[in-house]
Amino acid sequence: MFGSALIVFRESLEAVLLIGIFAAAARGLPSRNRWLAIGIAAGLLGALLVGMLSEPLAQLANGAGQDLFNAVVLGVAVLMLAWHNIWMASHGAEMARAAKRVVADVRSGKRALSAIALAIALAVLREGSETVLFIYSIASSQETRLFDLIGGSLLGFTAGVAAGVAIYAGLLRIPVRWLFSVTGALILLLAAGMAGQMARFLIQADWLPPMASPIWDSSWLLSGTSTLGSILHILIGYEAKPTGTQALFYLATFALIAIASYWVKQQRFVARAPI
Amino acid sequence: MMTKQSLTSVLLPIAASLVSLLTASPAMAVDIELNLIIKDHTFFPAELKVPAGQKVKLMIDNQDATAEEFESHELNREKVIPPKSKLPVFIGPLTPGKYPFFGEFNQATARGIIIAE
Numbered sequence: 001m002f003g004s005a006l007i008v009f010r011e012s013l014e015a016v017l018l019i020g021i022f023a024a025a026a027r028g029l030p031s032r033n034r035w036l037a038i039g040i041a042a043g044l045l046g047a048l049l050v051g052m053l054s055e056p057l058a059q060l061a062n063g064a065g066q067d068l069f070n071a072v073v074l075g076v077a078v079l080m081l082a083w084h085n086i087w088m089a090s091h092g093a094e095m096a097r098a099a100k101r102v103v104a105d106v107r108s109g110k111r112a113l114s115a116i117a118l119a120i121a122l123a124v125l126r127e128g129s130e131t132v133l134f135i136y137s138i139a140s141s142q143e144t145r146l147f148d149l150i151g152g153s154l155l156g157f158t159a160g161v162a163a164g165v166a167i168y169a170g171l172l173r174i175p176v177r178w179l180f181s182v183t184g185a186l187i188l189l190l191a192a193g194m195a196g197q198m199a200r201f202l203i204q205a206d207w208l209p210p211m212a213s214p215i216w217d218s219s220w221l222l223s224g225t226s227t228l229g230s231i232l233h234i235l236i237g238y239e240a241k242p243t244g245t246q247a248l249f250y251l252a253t254f255a256l257i258a259i260a261s262y263w264v265k266q267q268r269f270v271a272r273a274p275i
Numbered sequence: 276m277m278t279k280q281s282l283t284s285v286l287l288p289i290a291a292s293l294v295s296l297l298t299a300s301p302a303m304a305v306d307i308e309l310n311l312i313i314k315d316h317t318f319f320p321a322e323l324k325v326p327a328g329q330k331v332k333l334m335i336d337n338q339d340a341t342a343e344e345f346e347s348h349e350l351n352r353e354k355v356i357p358p359k360s361k362l363p364v365f366i367g368p369l370t371p372g373k374y375p376f377f378g379e380f381n382q383a384t385a386r387g388i389i390i391a392e
Contacts, residue, residue, distance in 0.1 A: 007379065054342070055357040063362040066355060130344070133355055134380050137341035204352055206332075206365040213368055214351075224348045241351055 001152040004138060008156030011131045014234045015043070015123040016164035018190065022116045024171035025088070025183035028095045029109045039117035043124025050125060051132030064205035071205075073122050074198040080119035081191035082257045085184055087112045089261035090268050092180040186235070188257055193237020195253035196246040203245060211244030313337040313356065316381035327371040327391040336361040343385060347376035350389065367391070 019036065026032045050057065050069075058066045088095075091108070131153075138149050174182055202208040219240035222229050232238035237250060307326065311333055312319040325331045337343050337356040345364060346353045354364050369391035378385025 003382065054355065055360060058355070058357050058360055058362055066362075130355060133342045133357075134344075137343070137358070137380055140341055200351060204354065204365055206330075206363075210368070239351065241349070243351070 001148040001155070004134075004149055004152030005156035005159070007134055008131055008153045009159045010156075010230070011127045011134070012157055012160030013163060015120070015127045016160045017167055017234060018123045019120055020164040020167035021171065021183055021186050021190070022084075022120060023168050024179065025084070025187065026113060026116055027172075027176075027179065029113055032113065035113040035117045036120065039120030040124055042117070043121040044128055046121065046125035047128025047132055050129035051136065054129070054133055061205070064207065067201040067205035068207070070126060071198045071201040071207075073126050074194045074201070077119050077122040078191050078194050078198065078253060080115045080122070081187050081194070082253075082260070083115050084112060084119070085187055085191070085257050086260050086264050087115070088180055088184055089264040092184070096177050096180055184261070188254065188261075189236040191257060192250045192254040193233070193235070196237045196239065196242065196250040199243070199246045199249040203243060208245050211248070213243045214241035215244045215247050217241050308332040308334060311335045311387070313339055313343050313378065313385065315339065316341075316343070316378065316384045318376075318378070318385055318387035321387040323387070323389045325367065325369065325389055325391050328368045330365060330367045331369075333364045333366055334361055335364060342380065344379040345376060346379045347374060347389075349374040350376060352376070353379075 019040065023032070023036060026036070029035075054066070056065075057069060061068055087108075091112070135149065135153055139146065171179065171183065199208060203210045217240065222232070222238070222240065224230065224233060224238070224240040229238060229240065239246065242250075307329060309323055309325065309331060311323065313335065316339060323333075335345055335354075335356050337358060337360055340358050342355055342357050344353065344355045350366050350369075352364055352366060354362065356362050366389070369389075371392050372390075374389040374391065376387050376389065
């Protein structure tokens, strides 16, 4: 029972933390909850579908179908996170001023929310489809008692949701003028970590060379199997033994988003400054 | 507009290196292929020897009626193998050492180790 609780907890954690961070980052945007719900519901539906189609999907591209699918899902999610951060670079100040009121530019706010909803849907889809496969595979093996499985899964899922609520509540304690800088930094690190994971799937499928393998080994300091190691893996993409290609994807994504956000902020400053 | 120029000068090399990375695939030729069977939620063989410094194609053949997830933190790999399916996982080049792996869906029984030498 605790085995299945742990697996469901681990699978749900990444998606749930992302939802918690985004819920805080979208504070002050109109009809935020509806968009979050749309993202979660679409992700759950997608997870069921992908779980059911896992066999034909896996056989695509000489057995690399699942790796390529994961890489594409992560790639699109990274783009959405990047877009969100660049959008926040130009609207963050306005949102901090009007955190409880409706943001003035409703149409633009709607676009930001749809990017958030899509990123959430993709995270739920990826982690959810693995959970579907796990539960299905346990349920169909005769040794398991169904009660243990359902109880364990519910326990793991509840713990996952609690972690998401905790991070959301924690973020809301941050003063509003700092809040969006904090969520922006968290989302930047999440995006870089996802880009690194995307590289790993492409290397596993032999679509990319690993280059230096590993480029460093910090498992003596913090092992990837430890609790702290796996939490940092989800939050900032920590890897004890990354390949050179993973590190390159991580750094390139980090740099591109940070530079583009900085540039957008500067542009806005220039546009506002008196001539 | 200095900012625009400096932005381009930073972005272009990064984009170029990404493009060269992508066009370089598929990566080097594989010369070693090994089979790993999953049966009754157990790996056969439970111990695999691979040469260090070379890329290896691991063909994982799941003969069970349930899915399994091949996972290894040491190898930095994670892949779901659906029931009655055979899928490749590319590993390495590895430095000499021991690399344990396990089946995430059946951790009590599905355990094995890869030894690179």
